[in-house]
Amino acid sequence: MENKDIVITSRIRLARNLKNYKFPIKMNQEEAQNIIKEVNSAINRVNLNYKLIYMHELSNLQKSALIENHLISPALAEKNHTAAFLLSPDKKVSIMLNEEDHVRIQTIDKGMSLKECWNLSDKIDDVIEETVDYAFDHELGYVTSCPTNIGTGMRASVMIHLPALSITNQVEKLLYGVSQIGVAVRGVYGEGTKSLGHLYQISNQGTLGASEETLIEKITQVTDQIVEKEEKTREFLKKKNYDELEDEFYRAYGLLTNARRMTTEEAMRLISLVKLGKDMEMIKAADNIDLYNLMTKIQPSNLSSLMGKELLPNEMDNERAEIIRSEFLK
Amino acid sequence: MENKDIVITSRIRLARNLKNYKFPIKMNQEEAQNIIKEVNSAINRVNLNYKLIYMHELSNLQKSALIENHLISPALAEKNHTAAFLLSPDKKVSIMLNEEDHVRIQTIDKGMSLKECWNLSDKIDDVIEETVDYAFDHELGYVTSCPTNIGTGMRASVMIHLPALSITNQVEKLLYGVSQIGVAVRGVYGEGTKSLGHLYQISNQGTLGASEETLIEKITQVTDQIVEKEEKTREFLKKKNYDELEDEFYRAYGLLTNARRMTTEEAMRLISLVKLGKDMEMIKAADNIDLYNLMTKIQPSNLSSLMGKELLPNEMDNERAEIIRSEFLK
Numbered sequence: 001m002e003n004k005d006i007v008i009t010s011r012i013r014l015a016r017n018l019k020n021y022k023f024p025i026k027m028n029q030e031e032a033q034n035i036i037k038e039v040n041s042a043i044n045r046v047n048l049n050y051k052l053i054y055m056h057e058l059s060n061l062q063k064s065a066l067i068e069n070h071l072i073s074p075a076l077a078e079k080n081h082t083a084a085f086l087l088s089p090d091k092k093v094s095i096m097l098n099e100e101d102h103v104r105i106q107t108i109d110k111g112m113s114l115k116e117c118w119n120l121s122d123k124i125d126d127v128i129e130e131t132v133d134y135a136f137d138h139e140l141g142y143v144t145s146c147p148t149n150i151g152t153g154m155r156a157s158v159m160i161h162l163p164a165l166s167i168t169n170q171v172e173k174l175l176y177g178v179s180q181i182g183v184a185v186r187g188v189y190g191e192g193t194k195s196l197g198h199l200y201q202i203s204n205q206g207t208l209g210a211s212e213e214t215l216i217e218k219i220t221q222v223t224d225q226i227v228e229k230e231e232k233t234r235e236f237l238k239k240k241n242y243d244e245l246e247d248e249f250y251r252a253y254g255l256l257t258n259a260r261r262m263t264t265e266e267a268m269r270l271i272s273l274v275k276l277g278k279d280m281e282m283i284k285a286a287d288n289i290d291l292y293n294l295m296t297k298i299q300p301s302n303l304s305s306l307m308g309k310e311l312l313p314n315e316m317d318n319e320r321a322e323i324i325r326s327e328f329l330k
Numbered sequence: 331m332e333n334k335d336i337v338i339t340s341r342i343r344l345a346r347n348l349k350n351y352k353f354p355i356k357m358n359q360e361e362a363q364n365i366i367k368e369v370n371s372a373i374n375r376v377n378l379n380y381k382l383i384y385m386h387e388l389s390n391l392q393k394s395a396l397i398e399n400h401l402i403s404p405a406l407a408e409k410n411h412t413a414a415f416l417l418s419p420d421k422k423v424s425i426m427l428n429e430e431d432h433v434r435i436q437t438i439d440k441g442m443s444l445k446e447c448w449n450l451s452d453k454i455d456d457v458i459e460e461t462v463d464y465a466f467d468h469e470l471g472y473v474t475s476c477p478t479n480i481g482t483g484m485r486a487s488v489m490i491h492l493p494a495l496s497i498t499n500q501v502e503k504l505l506y507g508v509s510q511i512g513v514a515v516r517g518v519y520g521e522g523t524k525s526l527g528h529l530y531q532i533s534n535q536g537t538l539g540a541s542e543e544t545l546i547e548k549i550t551q552v553t554d555q556i557v558e559k560e561e562k563t564r565e566f567l568k569k570k571n572y573d574e575l576e577d578e579f580y581r582a583y584g585l586l587t588n589a590r591r592m593t594t595e596e597a598m599r600l601i602s603l604v605k606l607g608k609d610m611e612m613i614k615a616a617d618n619i620d621l622y623n624l625m626t627k628i629q630p631s632n633l634s635s636l637m638g639k640e641l642l643p644n645e646m647d648n649e650r651a652e653i654i655r656s657e658f659l660k
Contacts, residue, residue, distance in 0.1 A: 244591075246590050247589055250590050260580050261577045
């Protein structure tokens with residue numbers, strides 16, 4: 001229930017490599033093309049309507065926007081003719097080709113849906129494997145370019161919204177605590193541990209020596225614990241600081257619906273506050289808006305994409321404020 | 331035209347004393363009562379429907395609210411049975427009795443209206459003089475308790491809104507400049523020269539050796555010059571900082587229409603900004619609101635008066651925010 005508001009998206013990523021091919025870092029252009037063709041054919045054989053997009057077909061702006069939407073990685077964006085990705089019509093599945101590994105199947109869905117994402121990834125994985133030979137070692141599992149991904153080749157991650165823990169300075173401690181048990185926490189936007197919009201990503205650090213189900217179970221449990229802490233902190237704040245919080249939420253709303261220019265940082269902070277106020281049922285506002293979606297939309301490259309051109313920083317802040325206003329007031 | 335937006339109110343005050351009576355500071359209670367009766371009778375003789383209110387009839391809260399509305403002075407509020415004031419039904423005329431002088435006739439009106447105020451004050455003065463003997467010296471003019479008021483006994487003042495000059499830190503210099511030519515400038519709300527809401531009062535320092543008309547002419551000229559400076563600074567800001575200003579105006583509006591608690595200081599600053607935005611035709615908001623009136627309404631004692639009880643500072647900030655919101659959103 002409330003969990004749905006705090007856990008924003010779930011993601012499963014599978015790293016796979018093809019037998020008989022060198023790892024992307026060592027292979028030549030012809031081999032790269034062949035891999036792309038092989039996987040594309042495997043997917044097209046079952047008519048999923050996935051779209052194949054090569055890196056060299058995209059402008060830098062388009063690439064950055066895809067990164068902001070978590071559909072490709074920065075490492076893939078740096079490549080050109082040798083790399084591509086397959087995108088499902090609903091954008092829930094993205095298969096990166098010749099990034100660090102030959103194949104990276106990524107499935108994203110809303111809320112706590114790691115199991116659903118795993119099931120879907122597993123199916124796509126099977127479809128590819130019907131015509132493609134994966135490099136698999138019966139001792140080690142799936143062979144990957146980087147040893148940290150060896151084994152299941154799986155990374156399970158959830159994106160969570162932790163404004164109450166952030167405001168009360170509890171995130172650092174949390175971050176340290178879960179790193180001790182092989183779970184990584186990092187900010188989704190912004191550099192280092194400084195997270196914009198109080199969004200964090202929780203994921204497994206190791207992929208070896210445990211089944212996919214066990215890894216998913218672990219991330220789910222850790223997430224549940226963090227969500228519980230966030231919820232308790234929200235309850236605490238609601239009891240102790242109701243008036244201050246309510247005021248802060250409405251002020252954030254007032255600025256979002258009126259400002260004429262706004263930086264990404266400020267927008268993320270204010271949208272996060274309004275989301276917290278909405279989730280805590282403390283403000284009547286923004287009822288019909290997907291606030292996480294808005295957070296994504298106002299990132300620099302998405303914003304430029306939306307406007308159809310590279311924007312100057314100044315124009316960007318103006319456009320951002322306008323988009324936010326029209327979203328809230330529509 | 332724009333002048334009307336910058337000059338908020340004009341005020342004329344006449345200091346008079348009755349022959350055959352000691353100054354208020356030296357007289358006894360019986361003499362004080364007689365003066366109040368004499369002036370009250372003089373005014374009632376022409377049936378102006380003025381209301382006589384004694385200081386001892388008022389609570390401290392009511393007194394503070396009257397001071398905030400500029401209807402009585404702090405000095406009058408400190409007295410009790412010996413002091414009173416007569417208030418016209420439209421609240422444009424207030425006659426303080428036994429403040430520093432026996433009689434202080436005060437006339438307030440909107441915009442630049444010193445001449446109109448003077449004409450009205452002069453009429454009231456004549457009405458009183460028909461039955462009351464004023465202390466008048468053919469050399470010095472009207473005799474007053476404090477020598478600074480001797481002569482015409484008149485103080486002419488205008489309240490002006492100088493946000494652009496304040497923002498650009500030009501007020502201090504201005505203040506010094508006009509003090510050199512016998513004109514005083516001070517903040518209307520707040521202590522010392524720190525003015526809340528960028529509201530200032532310009533008035534003559536001397537009352538001797540010039541006719542009422544000359545004094546009014548002088549204050550009018552100085553006001554015109556200050557207004558011109560304010561207007562030029564507005565034009566300059568509009569040209570150089572349009573985007574920043576527009577953003578600031580709308581942010582102020584966003585906070586005023588959404589905050590759940592607000593101090594007097596913040597409210598005055600934000601309302602002043604919205605007024606500036608409206609006067610500069612840079613924001614479409616607050617069209618039907620008398621913003622100066624709102625500034626007065628949210629002063630601590632007026633606020634408590636409106637709520638019908640002394641409020642705690644915390645309650646005050648909540649009520650203030652609520653009144654502002656309902657005013658803007660009605």
